Amino acid sequence: MSYESLNGRTAVVTGAASGIGEAIALQLAGEGARVALLARRGERLEAIAGKIRADGGEALAVVTDVTDDRSVADAKDRVQGAYGDVDLVANSAGVMVPSPIDQGDVAAWTRMIDTNVSGVLRVTGAFTGDLIGVAAEGRTADLVNISSIGAHLTFPNYSVYSATKAALTHLSQCLRTEVGPRDVRVTNVEPGFTDSELRDHVTDPVRAGELDAMVAAVGSLTSEEVADLVTYAVSRPRHVNLRQVMVLPTRQA
Numbered sequence: 001m002s003y004e005s006l007n008g009r010t011a012v013v014t015g016a017a018s019g020i021g022e023a024i025a026l027q028l029a030g031e032g033a034r035v036a037l038l039a040r041r042g043e044r045l046e047a048i049a050g051k052i053r054a055d056g057g058e059a060l061a062v063v064t065d066v067t068d069d070r071s072v073a074d075a076k077d078r079v080q081g082a083y084g085d086v087d088l089v090a091n092s093a094g095v096m097v098p099s100p101i102d103q104g105d106v107a108a109w110t111r112m113i114d115t116n117v118s119g120v121l122r123v124t125g126a127f128t129g130d131l132i133g134v135a136a137e138g139r140t141a142d143l144v145n146i147s148s149i150g151a152h153l154t155f156p157n158y159s160v161y162s163a164t165k166a167a168l169t170h171l172s173q174c175l176r177t178e179v180g181p182r183d184v185r186v187t188n189v190e191p192g193f194t195d196s197e198l199r200d201h202v203t204d205p206v207r208a209g210e211l212d213a214m215v216a217a218v219g220s221l222t223s224e225e226v227a228d229l230v231t232y233a234v235s236r237p238r239h240v241n242l243r244q245v246m247v248l249p250t251r252q253a
Contacts, residue, residue, distance in 0.1 A: 003235050003236075004140060004235050004236065004237055004238065005031070005032060005235075006028060006031040006032045006033040006231075006234070006235060007031075007032035007033075008032070008033075009028075009032070009033040009034070009087050009088055009140070010033065010034045010036070010079075010083045010084065010085065010086050010087055010088065011025075011028045011033045011034065011035045011036065011086070011087075011088035011089070011090065012035075012036045012038060012079060012086050012088070012089045012090070012123070012127060013025040013028070013035060013036070013037055013038065013090045013092060014038045014039065014064070014066055014090070014091050014092055014093040014119070014123055015038075015039055015091075015092035015093035015094060015146075016035075016037035016038055016039050016045065016048065016092070017037070017039035017040070017041040017044040017045055017048070018039075018041075018044065018196065019092075019194075019196030019223045020092050020146055020191070020194065020196055020223045020226050020227060021037075021039065021090070021092035021093065021146075022048055022223065023222075023223040023224045023226065023227035024090050024092060024144075024226075024227040024230050024231075025037050025048060025052070025059070026048070026051070026052065026227070027224070027227045027228065027230070027231045028088070028090075028230075028231060028234075029052040029055070029057035029058070029059055030055065030057065031231060031235070032057075033088065034057075034058040034059070034060075034083050035052065035057070035058070035059050035060070036059075036060045036062055036075075036078075036079040036082070036083065036086075037049055037059060037060065037061050037062065038062050038064040038066070038075055038093075038123070039063070039064065039093065040063060040064065040065050041063075042061065042063040045061035045062070045063065046061045048061070049061040060078070060079065060082050060083065062075045062078050062079060066093050066115060066119030066120075066122055066123055067111075067114040067115055067118065067119055067122075069122060072122040072123055072126050073126065075126070076126040076127065080130070085130045085133060085134055086127045086130040086131070086134075087130070087131065087134040087139060087140060087141050087142070088141070088142045088144070088234055089123065089124065089127050089131065089142070089143050089144065090144040090146070090230060091119075091120045091123055091124065091143075091144065091145045091146060092146045093115055093119055093120075093123075094115060094116050094146065094148075095111055095112050095115040095116060095161075096112070096158070096161050097111065097112060097160075097161065098157040098158055098161075099112075099157065099158075099159075099160050099161075100156075100157045101159055101160075108160070109160045112160055112161055112164050113160075113164055116161070116164035116165065116167075116168060117164050117167050117168060117171070120145060120168060120171070121171075124143060124175070128143075128179065128184075131143060131179065131184045132179060132182050132184060135179075135182055135183035135184045136182070136183075139238075140185075140234075140238040141183065141184045141185065141238075142184070142185045142186075142187065142233075142234045143172075143175065143179070143184060143185065143186045143187070144186075144187045144188075144189065144230055144233065144234065145168055145169075145171070145172045145186070145187070145188050145189070146189050146191070146226070146230075147165045147168045147169045147172070147188050147189065147190045148161075148162075148165040148190055148191060149190050149191065149192045149246060149248060149252075150162040150165045150166075151165040151166040151168070151169040151190055152166075152169075152190070165190075168188070169188055169190065169244075172186050172187075172188035172243075172244075173188070173243075173244075176241075176243060180241070183238070185234075185238070185241040185243075186241070186243065187230070187233045187234070187241065187242050187243060187244075187245065188243065188244050188245070189226065189229060189230060189233075189245050189247065190244075190245065190246045190247070191221060191226045191246075191247050191248070192218075192220075192221065192246075192247065192248035192249055192252045193214070193215050193218060193219070193220040193221065193248075193249055193252060194220055194221045194222070194223060194225075194226055195220045195221065195222055195223065196223050217251070218249050218251040218252040218253075219249040219250075219251055219252075220249055221247065221248075221249055225247070226247060229245060229247055233245065
C-alpha cells in the first residue's frame with residue numbers, strides 16, 4: 001500500500017487541548033511530524049506537548065483563541081518563527097451547544113458560528129499562503145476540516161450547530177476548487193457520535209440526558225479512531241485526495 005512518511009512535515013492542529021484535536025496532534029507527532037498545538041488552555045497544551053517531546057517528537061504549545069483575529073495572527077507568527085512554513089492544517093476546534101430556536105440564545109449561536117465557521121476561516125486564511133507555497137515546491141500540503149455528520153442529519157435543538165457544520169462541509173468543497181488546482185489537498189471529515197469534550201458543552205441536564213440516550217443507543221467512536229482516519233488521509237501519495245469522509249459508529253444510521 002502506498003504511504004507517504006510524515007517525517008519532516010509541519011502541522012498546525014486547532015482544538016488540540018482535548019478530544020479529536022489532541023488525538024490528531026499525538027498521532028501526527030507519533031508519525032514524525034512537527035506539531036503546533038493551538039487551543040486556549042495553555043496548561044493543558046503544555047502537558048500534551050511535553051508528552052510528545054518525551055516520546056521523541058517535536059511540539060509547540062501556542063495558546064490561541066480562534067475567535068480572535070489578533071490571537072490567530074500572533075499564533076501564525078509564532079509557529080512560522082519556530083518551524084517555518086506549515087504544510088498541514090487540521091481545524092478541529094469546535095463548540096456544540098443545544099439551543100432551541102424559540103429560546104433565542106444569540107450568545108450561544110454566536111459562539112458556535114465564531115468557533116465552528118469563522119474560526120476555521122481565520123486559521124485557514126492565516127496558513128493558506130504556506131500551503132500553496134509548499135505545494136508549488138512539489139511537497140505535500142493538506143487542509144483537514146473536522147465537520148460532523150450533523151451537516152446532513154437533523155437533531156432537534158441542535159439546528160444552529162448542525163448549520164455551522166453544514167457550512168463547514170460546503171466550505172471544504174468550495175475550497176477544493178480554489179486550492180486543489182494548486183495541489184493543496186482538502187479533506188472534510190464528518191464523524192458521528194464521538195467520545196470527546198463536545199458532549200461536556202451540553203450543561204443542561206435535560207439536553208444532556210437526551211444526548212446520552214442517543215449515544216447509548218448506538219455507541220460512539222473514540223477520538224483516536226477519528227484521528228487515525230485523519231492520519232491515513234494525509235499519508236496518501238500527494239496526488240490522492242480523500243476529499244470527503246464520513247465515519248460513524250456501526251449502529252448509527
